[in-house]
Every structure is written in structure tokens, then in C-alpha cells.
Amino acid sequence: MSLRPEGKQSSLCAGWYEIDRIRHVQDMVFPPEHERFPNMPCGLQSAKLQERKYSVFKEENICRVTATGCYARKIISRQPDFTQQKGRLQEGVERLDHIILFLSKFHYEINWIEYN
Structure with a gap:
């Protein structure tokens, strides 16, 4: 997911976040009547982090000067709605x-199939 709504990115299911034990549902796609980005996926910076009470632009939140989106990616990757969402491949399988297993990368000489 990109920081801004422009560009090529996949559509996500509606997410959620909790503030004071109240769950707020959050659309990840702009509504059809949006003036600039109708039916386009939202960017992290535009709405998602701001609604969750995070700021992308604070100086202490920037990892490196050249890495503009690393802080946003770290926050979103730890949110429970993002960790519970399945990928398109997994949902289709x-x-x-069928059962799908995502195994870690391995060296070809330590392939678990060779030991069975």
C-alpha cells in the first residue's frame, strides 16, 4: 500500500481500529462520489494513519531522511486488522x-522434501 492514493496498488477489505474499546470500521477505498479519487484505494498518509491518531510527518517518527514511508509501514504492519487479512492468493485457494502453506525461503540443499 502506497502512502498516497495515486499509483498502482491493490484494493483492501474494510479495516477497523479501536479507540477506548470502541471499534471503528474504516473503508480502504474512496467512495464513488469522491472528487479526486473515486473508487480508488486510499493511501496510508491520506486517511488511514490520521484516522488512527498517528502522524506521518513528526520528526521523531522518520527513520531516515530518504525513507519516507518506513514509519507508516511499520505502524500499519502491526495493526490487528492488517495482520488478520488474508491475501488474494490464499483466499482463492x-x-x-485446498490447504495453502507459506513456508520461509530455504536453501536448495536444505529442502525439507529431500528428507522425507
């Missing part, structure tokens, strides 16, 4: 009643 599970819809067909």
Missing part, C-alpha cells in the same frame, strides 16, 4: 477447499 481456500475457497476451493
Whole structure:
């Protein structure tokens, strides 16, 4: 997901966040009547982090001068609604009643198939 709504990015399901134990549903796509970005995925900077009470532009939040989006990516990657969302590939495979396993990268000489 990009910081800004422009560019190529995938659409996400509606997310949620909690403030004072109240769950707020958050659309990840702009509404059709939006003036600049109708039906386009929202960027992290435009709405998602600001609604969750985070600021992308504070000086202490910037990791490096050249890495503008690393702080936003770290925050969003730890949010429970983002960690619970499945990818498009996983949803498609599970819809067909198959099991999908995402294993870590491995060295070809330490392949677990060779040991069975």
C-alpha cells in the first residue's frame, strides 16, 4: 500500500481500529462520489494513519531522511486488522477447499522434501 492514493496498488477489505474499546470500521477505498479519487484505494498518509491518531510527518517518527514511508509501514504492519487479512492468493485457494502453506525461503540443499 502506497502512502498516497495515486499509483498502482491493490484494493483492501474494510479495516477497523479501536479507540477506548470502541471499534471503528474504516473503508480502504474512496467512495464513488469522491472528487479526486473515486473508487480508488486510499493511501496510508491520506486517511488511514490520521484516522488512527498517528502522524506521518513528526520528526521523531522518520527513520531516515530518504525513507519516507518506513514509519507508516511499520505502524500499519502491526495493526490487528492488517495482520488478520488474508491475501488474494490464499483466499482463492481456500475457497476451493485446498490447504495453502507459506513456508520461509530455504536453501536448495536444505529442502525439507529431500528428507522425507
